[in-house]
Amino acid sequence: MSIQVRNISKRFGDTTVLDDVNLDVRSGELIALLGPSGSGKTTLLRIIAGMEVADGGTVLLDGHEALSQKAGERRVGFVFQHYALFKHMTVFENVAFGLRVRPKHERLGDDEIRRKVMQLLTLVHLDKFYNRYPSQLSGGQRQRVALARALAVEPKLLLLDEPFGALDSKVRKELRRWMRRLHDEIHITSIFVTHDQEEAMEVSDRVVVMSNGKIEQVGAPGEVYHSPANSFVYDFLGNYNIFEGWKDTEGNTHLLEYEVKEEEAIATQNTPRTPGWISRYPEISGLLHKIIPSIVPHARALLPQQKKKVQRSPQHEKPVKLFARPHELFVVKNPDDFEYIWAKVIHVNPAGPLVKVEMERRNGSVITAELPKEVVDMLAIKKSDTVYVRPKNTRVFEDN
């Protein structure tokens, strides 16, 4: 079922929850509505479901105006964050509910209902639990019952409100992988709400990033992550460091405060480059490239760099904020002549695929870097060390 959301607005008292929202969902897509709490994502989902009434705008389901239809008539399956299972009914009865409440002339026979329910329970791997009550199931199992129950009425659209929000992280990861596979099998148009960016990225075909009742960006996970439309999206999708910088007349960005070897106030072009230490050890960079190709460019790419002295001309300087993710930083102990920031290591957390290094600048602000373990080991970075930091990849947002 395709969905067109047109100019939907919603207010609760004085608060604008949705502000002129437009969204197109293609048939068969799996869409994530991603945003912090209060961004309006759940309200949008409930308006599409028909559980909430919009103040303005319209929703088209398969091209037909849907707002005049009652929730039960829209053929929409809804999965609630806290499952909303009927706790006095067995798993079987829960799933059968939607089939049993149909008007008499549309109702299936008992055998047909039984066959269908068991088929759905097999799909969600709960056929052995058909006789249990919800209270006898784990959170993940309950959510799967809720999903089977929603699917029983053969909806053309599946809406899920924070479907994994109440589960612990391990079950959550399992269940979302499972949901992705299920969607690949049954291809039902699905929209799920989440505040977890990792979840949105991992599961969906397209991500809709929302904040303050507005859609900030719609795009494939990679697109949203690598080309965020604005600082909000960038901020919401991961951790980052901010550096004060300036833009020269040619539009290149530079760090405002940095240190190079004494007396050498050289600022260089902000073209992607490899740090000095890697150029000095091409065999290491080759090795690192094998392990982590995305982070360390291959030795072949390590050509002599073109240096260009840029005269600082304050009258043309435009102050900007430079954003860099923790994994987009170079950390060295012996700086070459690029723009580096002096920092002191205050914490090293080696748990995880990348080592997290926290550093403090002279001005007291903290920089967080995520470095491959090999790099940290090679440089022997430990607490209280003095290091030099350079962002290898920065972003500037016009809205900032």
Added chain:
Amino acid sequence: MKKASIATAEHPFIRILLIVLAVTFVGIFVMLPLAVVFAEALSKGLGTYSHALMDENARSAIKLTLLVAVIAVPCNMIFGLAASWAITKFDFVGKRILITFIDLPFSVSPVISGLIYVLLFGTHSLLSGWLERNDIQIIFAVPGLVIATIFVTFPFVARELIPLMEEQGTEAEEAAVMLGANGWQTFWYVTLPNIKWGLFYGVLLCNARAMGEFGAVSVVSGHISGLTNTIPLHVEILYNEYNFAAAFAVASILTLLALFTLLLKSIIEYYFPHEIKALH
């Protein structure tokens, strides 16, 4: 029940003193009168006891009490369900006021509530002319008793259900609606099973009060033996006539009813503690 903490366990002497004090109080003010009711009722033998109960006026009082309860309790059950459904499942203007008014009978003396109806439906009231013309007798008749009883007992079911339904929220109902259930199906298959013990508990308390109510009923009844006397009023009449054994015999019916209610109440509280909100 929470297990007693060791930190608050006092010196044995104080503990014993407090326990003895509590038990003595319950003994003097509850157990003793209870025993007296049955002792007095049976003081002149089983013959007198059964005679007092088989007496025509007594039988009519029992019948009337049952009749009033049979009308008032279902009325309040429906009212309580409707009010708690309205209050917990949707928003409307005046919701807070409605909640406040539901509590009114608890804060008004029953005698006053009886008097209100006398002033409303009695001989010199606003409605008296219309009522007389249409030959409708409310005060000093069964309708008055029913109305007064409904007034006094209407908070019981609503007070029990509102917090329970508030806590359960609307998600299960929303789920049912999304699955295509209509309003009636949603209520019957989803809401009612979740509140049935709370509802039963509320009805039980409502019934106990409906059968035992004295003040409001006394004002509107007119004390016509065999016609408008309920059990509590009949007990009073017998007592005022110095017919102690008979008075206690009839009173023992109410006492048994109270004990039976208490028993059922304890059973529900024990097995369905979560659904009994009035306790918390």
